[in-house]
C-alpha cells in the first residue's frame with residue numbers, strides 16, 4: 001500500500017473544468033471518502049488517479065512515484081491501482097474463486113491469498129459459487145476481494161454500494177471497511193452519501209465545484225466544518241445571523257458562546273448550531289417557538305420549529321422523550337457553543353443539495 005498525493009489537479013473537458021486545482025493526501029493504509037454533490041468532479045478525480053484521463057495541470061503521486069504531471073502520464077495498468085465500480089464488476093462465467101484469482105500471478109493464485117481475501121470479506125466457503133448465485137451485496141464483496149487480492153498500491157471505490165438496497169448497504173459497508181483495514185489497504189471511496197462517508201472513512205474530503213474544500217476526520221469535519229456550506233452538507237445545521245461580541249454571539253436563539261473567537265471582534269456573522277444542541281421544553285425559560293413539523297426516524301426525531309418572528313430552526317429529540325406535535329407552543333434552549341464564519345455573507349442562501357440515505361437527516365434551516 002502507498003500514500004496518494006494529489007496536488008493542484010486540474011482536468012477540463014472542453015469548456016467544463018471538472019476538477020479545479022484539487023489537493024488531497026490519503027495516508028498509506030487508510031480510507032478516504034471523497035464526498036460531494038452530483039457533478040462536483042468526484043468521478044473525474046478518481047479517473048485521473050486511475051490513469052483513465054490525461055490531466056491538464058498538477059501532479060498525482062502514488063507512493064514515491066509521480067504517475068501524472070508535467071513530465072508525463074503513467075498508463076493505468078502500470079499504476080498498481082484497482083477500481084471497484086458500482087456494479088457488474090464480476091465475470092459472469094467465472095466462479096467466485098476464478099473471479100478473485102483473475103489477473104493474479106501463478107504463484108499467488110496457488111497460495112492462500114484468494115481464500116484469505118474471501119475470508120476478509122466474509123465469503124469463505126463461497127469459492128465455487130457463480131456470480132448469479134450471489135446476492136448483490138455478496139457480489140460487491142467478491143469485487144472488493146478481487147481488488148484486494150493482488151495487494152495493489154491503491155484501491156478506488158466508485159460508489160460501490162449505490163446499487164444495493166438500504167438494509168443491505170449498511171452490512172456490506174461494515175464488512176468492506178473491516179476488510180480494507182484488516183488488509184492495510186490504501187483506499188479512496190467516492191460517494192455522495194454523507195452518512196456513508198462519515199461512518200466508513202478515516203478521512204472525509206469534501207469536494208465542491210472541482211476543489212477539495214476540507215479534508216478531515218469525520219468527527220472534526222462534523223464539529224468544525226470549514227464553512228456553512230460544508231456544515232449543512234455533512235449534517236443538519238441551524239444557520240443563524242448573529243452579532244459577534246467578543247467571545248459571544250447574539251442570535252435569534254439567545255446569546256451563545258462561540259466555539260472559536262472570530263477575527264472580527266464586533267460584526268455580523270453567520271453562525272451555526274446543530275439540532276442536537278437545541279432542547280425543547282413545554283414551558284419555562286427559553287426562546288418561544290412553535291412546532292411546525294415532526295419527522296420521526298425511530299431512534300430520534302427532527303422537530304422543525306418557527307421562532308416568534310417566523311425564523312425556522314430545528315431540534316433533534318431522542319425517541320424516548322415525549323415528542324411534541326405540530327402547533328405546540330414550546331421554549332428552546334441551546335447547549336454548547338455556536339460555530340461562526342467571519343468571512344461569509346451572514347444572510348446568504350448557500351445550502352447544498354443533499355441526497356444521502358443515512359440517519360442524519362438532510363436539511364438545513366436558516367434563521
Ligand SMILES: Nc1ncnc2c1ncn2[C@@H]1O[C@H](COP(=O)(O)OP(=O)(O)OP(=O)(O)O)[C@@H](O)[C@H]1O
Nearest residue numbers: 013016017018037038039040041042043044045192
Ligand atoms: N467526458 C466528459 N465530457 C464532458 N464533460 C464531462 C465529462 N465527464 C464529466 N464531465 C463534466 O464534468 C463535471 C464533473 O463530473 P463528474 O462525473 O466528475 O462529477 P461527479 O461528482 O462524479 O458527479 P455524480 O455524483 O453525479 O457522478 C460535470 O459537470 C460533468 O458534466
